[in-house]
Amino acid sequence: MQDIDIKKIIEEDEYLVERQDPTQSERELFLKEAGFACCLCGKDLRNHSDEKQTRLYEIAHIYPNRPTKEQYVELNGVERLGINSETFENKIALCRDCHKIQDHHTKREEYIKLLNIKKRYLTKTRLLESTFSLGLEKEIAYIVEKIINIDEDKFVSLSEEPVKLTRKFLPKEYLLKSSIQGYVMDYYTYIRELFKSIDGKNDFQFEILCLQIKACYKKMSKISSNKEDVFNSIVDWIKKQTGSESEDACRVVVAFFVQNCEVFDEITE
Numbered sequence: 001m002q003d004i005d006i007k008k009i010i011e012e013d014e015y016l017v018e019r020q021d022p023t024q025s026e027r028e029l030f031l032k033e034a035g036f037a038c039c040l041c042g043k044d045l046r047n048h049s050d051e052k053q054t055r056l057y058e059i060a061h062i063y064p065n066r067p068t069k070e071q072y073v074e075l076n077g078v079e080r081l082g083i084n085s086e087t088f089e090n091k092i093a094l095c096r097d098c099h100k101i102q103d104h105h106t107k108r109e110e111y112i113k114l115l116n117i118k119k120r121y122l123t124k125t126r127l128l129e130s131t132f133s134l135g136l137e138k139e140i141a142y143i144v145e146k147i148i149n150i151d152e153d154k155f156v157s158l159s160e161e162p163v164k165l166t167r168k169f170l171p172k173e174y175l176l177k178s179s180i181q182g183y184v185m186d187y188y189t190y191i192r193e194l195f196k197s198i199d200g201k202n203d204f205q206f207e208i209l210c211l212q213i214k215a216c217y218k219k220m221s222k223i224s225s226n227k228e229d230v231f232n233s234i235v236d237w238i239k240k241q242t243g244s245e246s247e248d249a250c251r252v253v254v255a256f257f258v259q260n261c262e263v264f265d266e267i268t269e
Contacts, residue, residue, distance in 0.1 A: 030093040033121045038095040058099040139249035146242035191256045
């Protein structure tokens, strides 16, 4: 291909998007998945000095965000991770020295090596999450069992309690919000089936429980217009009433009511 053709192809490549600096939350995730060590040379990526901390690492693109013509030709036809160059899958934590070499002297074999390392990281993370979810399902079942036995007057007290005005989600912490949205997608059917299996037994009526939750929300929303504050308050309340030690499981259950009662639609956006 002629140089002019390659330049045009690069410009029109939809995988290559505008560079986005990682947030602090993302940086911590990159370090954690790497075990706080550079995967290419083994250097410790943490600064243990008591002095003003300087980052010993950089977040590198596996496939170049803005490849040169030479890099683009060298990497022609290789596998790419993620939907574009700025997704989590296409980035990895490296020490400054390795990043410099990798960034400016990208060879096909070096790229494939780094790509395979990232794929192992992603697989390990998915395995850990699947193991975690097994324990979470048991905790969710425990909460469902407990929540159906909460006295009606307890719901009244919930709606009258002052809403905590502490925000647990900062604007940049969208990954945490996304994880809650993921819980909704992963566990909605599971929780719905749990409730269906006990609906009508021992005088329990699922629809009445939904109405109680909905009524509490409406009353609490008069105290605070911040729906995240209301969401977090109900999470804290359910955790207290059921005696659950898992805040994640409580969030999943509340997120279920967010979807099912159709009153919290904007909370997890």
